Amino acid sequence: MQDLEGKVAVITGAGAGIGEGLAETFAAEGMKVVVSDIEGDKAEGVSARLRDQGAEAVAVQTDVTDRAAVEALAEHTLRHFGAVHLVCNNAGVCLGASAHESSDADWEWLFRVNVHGVIHGCQAFIPRLIEQGQGGHIVNTASIGGLLPAGPILGVYTATKAAVVGISESYANSIEPHGIGLSILCPAGVATDLIHAERNRPPELGQREGDLEDILGPMFDDGMSPRMLGQWVVRAVRDGRRFIFSHPEMREAVQGHFDQILADFDWAEKQSL
Numbered sequence: 069m070q071d072l073e074g075k076v077a078v079i080t081g082a083g084a085g086i087g088e089g090l091a092e093t094f095a096a097e098g099m100k101v102v103v104s105d106i107e108g109d110k111a112e113g114v115s116a117r118l119r120d121q122g123a124e125a126v127a128v129q130t131d132v133t134d135r136a137a138v139e140a141l142a143e144h145t146l147r148h149f150g151a152v153h154l155v156c157n158n159a160g161v162c163l164g165a166s167a168h169e170s171s172d173a174d175w176e177w178l179f180r181v182n183v184h185g186v187i188h189g190c191q192a193f194i195p196r197l198i199e200q201g202q203g204g205h206i207v208n209t210a211s212i213g214g215l216l217p218a219g220p221i222l223g224v225y226t227a228t229k230a231a232v233v234g235i236s237e238s239y240a241n242s243i244e245p246h247g248i249g250l251s252i253l254c255p256a257g258v259a260t261d262l263i264h265a266e267r268n269r270p271p272e273l274g275q276r277e278g279d280l281e282d283i284l285g286p287m288f289d290d291g292m293s294p295r296m297l298g299q300w301v302v303r304a305v306r307d308g309r310r311f312i313f314s315h316p317e318m319r320e321a322v323q324g325h326f327d328q329i330l331a332d333f334d335w336a337e338k339q340s341l
């Protein structure tokens with residue numbers, strides 16, 4: 069998608085952090101922006117600021133775990149702006165614990181938001197993009213952890229993000245013939261409030277004393293700015309990139325991970341001799 073001016077972007081989890089950075093950048097490109105978040109007041113705050121700066125923006129309170137609410141977000145977008153072109157399934161949450169120390173409720177919460185939230189966005193918007201017949205682009209926010217398991221500290225989180233990578237690759241091939249591109253955003257340390265994600269955990273799933281601040285705090289303090297990441301996303305959408313990495317220096321670690329996988333192919337080849 070080359071021409072962004074006047075086109076319509078929808079971003080989930082846009083009341084703060086990376087989503088807010090995307091909203092600001094898209095507005096600066098002349099796009100009309102739907103700012104969506106479970107925290108409706110924050111979405112409204114971002115949207116009001118964009119309008120003050122001269123952009124066309126609207127806020128919609130949406131919990132991405134609720135399929136009907138995401139459907140309503142798509143309907144609202146079409147009613148308000150008459151079209152949709154760029155959809156960023158970005159809302160996400162995190163908790164700091166190994167897989168075996170995580171409860172059923174931990175798994176459920178993270179999969180509901182990080183995985184089902186992305187599926188809901190794809191299911192609600194892709195048929196409308198196809199029907200509209202103007203092409204478009206999807207950006208699904210995964211993480212570098214989706215390609216590089218982060219060991220014991222972020223067990224459930226990296227599992228959800230690997231799922232986002234797989235789900236996105238599944239959609240990508242089937243929507244390409246409709247002129248719809250798809251990028252997988254894999255950030256690695258962006259200065260946001262993700263370490264306080266527990267604030268949005270549903271009460272029925274209990275609370276957990278997280279130690280995310282200790283684990284990720286320093287990395288986030290020195291992180292890339294969400295606005296700069298937004299500018300990279302704009303360039304990657306225009307260039308039709310499948311993966312968008314915020315930290316190219318992570319290449320070696322990813323290479324090391326895939327080398328381990330290939331080493332097991334070497335082992336398997338020896339077994340069949």
Ligand SMILES: NC(=O)c1ccc[n+]([C@@H]2O[C@H](COP(=O)([O-])OP(=O)(O)OC[C@H]3O[C@@H](n4cnc5c(N)ncnc54)[C@H](O)[C@@H]3O)[C@@H](O)[C@H]2O)c1
Nearest residue numbers: 081084085086106131132159160211255257258260261262
């Ligand atoms: N910050 C990083 O370094 C980093 C690294 C890798 C991946 N990510 C991913 O980036 C995305 C954005 O996170 P962020 O870092 O900007 O964190 P953030 O906490 O600043 O922003 C996340 C936003 O999602 C919203 N949200 C939470 N639950 C929701 C729900 N059920 N429905 C709708 N909105 C909901 C929050 O209210 C918040 O505004 C997430 O998917 C996260 O996993 C971030």
